Ligand SMILES: [Ca+2]
């Protein structure tokens with residue numbers, strides 16, 4: 687009987703060792719992508735099932751060994767200790783494997799979400815470039831090819847899923863200067879709500895502007911921001927009558 691049990695344990699442990707030797711090595715974070723992660727998680731799961739089976743077999747054999755037909759109490763004690771150690775060891779290994787599977791699963795979900803986000807962003811950028819938008823610093827810009835007044839210009843931007851450009855920095859001011867190709871253009875700035883209080887189209891108040899010297903001067907009814915007034919490439923904003931017709935630039939944050 688002891689020989690039979692020992693043979694059974696040896697076979698079960700042998701199978702576990704073979705499975706451990708043939709299991710894929712832990713992948714690095716850089717390669718945890720798509721199908722690879724799935725395959726690794728499946729391999730670990732199968733190994734865990736195999737270990738659970740081994741533990742079950744050990745447990746059955748242990749119960750059989752402690753039955754009424756056992757040879758002696760001493761031999762039972764010896765076998766009991768060995769089997770219990772083996773079972774505890776395998777159980778710990780199983781817990782480690784389950785932890786590894788959980789970590790892999792979390793990383794897989796994280797990478798899947800990241801991939802979907804990148805694909806969506808790439809699709810948006812691809813479509814925008816085909817529609818003649820230009821990328822700069824996490825925004826897309828569209829310059830019109832016709833003239834409209836300020837309100838009509840803004841409506842056109844809204845129909846394109848954007849709004850008139852908001853200039854947030856000196857870098858963006860310089861970029862707009864290259865984009866306008868010497869034209870005067872409408873920007874998303876106005877003091878139409880309260881005279882003298884300049885606000886961007888997103889409702890934020892203007893902090894620092896790039897006004898041309900002497901502007902804004904409210905020369906009559908001038909409530910809309912115009913870019914390119916004068917020869918200075920930087921300080922070139924002016925307030926201008928909103929019903930005048932000029933080119934315009936839309937901005938879409940991505
Ligand atoms: Ca901006």
Ligand SMILES: [Ca+2]
Pocket residue numbers: 877878881882904907908909910925
């Ligand atoms: Ca005004």
Ligand SMILES: [Ca+2]
Pocket residue numbers: 901902903904905908924925926
């Ligand atoms: Ca003015």
